[in-house]
Amino acid sequence: xxTALPKSMYTCRTLSCLKLKALVLDDIPEDYPICLSSLNYMxxxxxxxxxADKFIGKLSAGAPLLKKTVVQxxxxxxxxxxxxxxxxxxxxxxTCLSEWGPTVDSYFNKLExxxxxxxxxxxxxxxxxxxxxxxxxxxxxLIKSCNSRPLSSGNQPGFTSTTHxxxxxxxxxxxxxxRDYAETEFDMPVAxxxxxNATRLSEAKIFLEYAAGPIEKLRIRTAxxxxxRGSPTCHLNIGN
Numbered sequence: 001x002x003t004a005l006p007k008s009m010y011t012c013r014t015l016s017c018l019k020l021k022a023l024v025l026d027d028i029p030e031d032y033p034i035c036l037s038s039l040n041y042m043x044x045x046x047x048x049x050x051x052a053d054k055f056i057g058k059l060s061a062g063a064p065l066l067k068k069t070v071v072q073x074x075x076x077x078x079x080x081x082x083x084x085x086x087x088x089x090x091x092x093x094x095t096c097l098s099e100w101g102p103t104v105d106s107y108f109n110k111l112e113x114x115x116x117x118x119x120x121x122x123x124x125x126x127x128x129x130x131x132x133x134x135x136x137x138x139x140x141x142l143i144k145s146c147n148s149r150p151l152s153s154g155n156q157p158g159f160t161s162t163t164h165x166x167x168x169x170x171x172x173x174x175x176x177x178x179r180d181y182a183e184t185e186f187d188m189p190v191a192x193x194x195x196x197n198a199t200r201l202s203e204a205k206i207f208l209e210y211a212a213g214p215i216e217k218l219r220i221r222t223a224x225x226x227x228x229r230g231s232p233t234c235h236l237n238i239g240n
Contacts, residue, residue, distance in 0.1 A: 010034045010062070019043040034062030043070045068092035068113075096120065096145070108134050115141040118180070124190055131166035138172055140194075144180040169197045170230075176201060182209040183220045192227050199230040207239045 009015070016038045042063070060066055069090060091110060096117035108114075111134040116127055131137065176194060181187055195204060206224060208217050221238045229236065 007032060010036070010059075013037045015039055017041040017043075021045040034058060036063040038065065039063040040065055041068045042066060066090065070094040070115075095126075096123075109136075111137055113137070113139040113141075115143060117145045118142050119144050124186070128166065131168055132164070135167045136172050137168040139175045140173060140177070142176075142178040165197045169194070170199045173198045173200060174202050176204040177207075178205070179207045180209045181206050181220070182212070183223065188223070191224065195227050195229050195234070195236075197230055198234070201229070201231040201234040203235050203237065204229075205237045205239065210240075 005020075010032050011034070013035060015036055018036075018039060018041070020043070036059070042060070060069070067090070069092075090108065092113040092115075093108060093111055094115040094117075096119060108130060111130075114130055114134060114137055116123060116130070127142075131140075176198065178191070181191070191206070195201070198204075208220055212220065217240065224238055225236065
């Protein structure tokens with residue numbers, strides 16, 4: 001369990017990738033200068049929140065070239081996002097509804113790649129908020145990265161299609177990747193909405209849930225292949 005980082009790390013000008021696991025965060029002392037001028041990628045797995053939003057916000061503030069941030073744990077808050085996006089232009093972001101607290105707002109208007117976990121009930125509402133506020137999004141990944149038990153269709157909220165199609169679907173989104181697709185009563189309408197409205201989509205990769213048997217997978221493949229695609233050049237690849 002990591003409880004403190006060496007002071008020299010905060011001024012390492014050659015550090016380009018930072019990856020830490022089992023981190024128990026505390027705030028960075030005020031007298032610590034932060035200059036991570038080469039940091040492009042940051043991956044943090046947080047075990048306990050102790051001023052975590054301040055810690056990550058300050059760390060990001062000293063990294064003007066930060067392009068991708070992946071944070072796992074209960075750290076997302078408006079103060080964290082304000083600090084992070086004020087000093088860096090995030091182009092890639094990974095999140096999970098179970099860890100998300102603040103509204104999406106306008107924090108992610110320069111986002112080009114979004115990876116979202118589908119483990120929690122209601123993840124579609126969070127996804128549509130991101131899509132509506134990420135006008136230049138090019139890549140979308142839907143994964144089940146948490147160790148949560150798969151939700152049954154009875155636990156899923158009913159899918160409600162938005163009347164306002166996010167701008168990125170009709171202008172910039174080029175690739176869609178969906179892993180552990182299970183074709184619940186919720187997944188199919190979401191897939192249909194994305195494929196129908198992503199008019200610039202060049203490739204969609206959908207990987208079926210491992211637990212599905214061969215007959216079930218054949219039925220799902222057939223159903224997916226019949227979905228309407230808004231992009232005439234979209235190549236749909238359905239994998240196991």
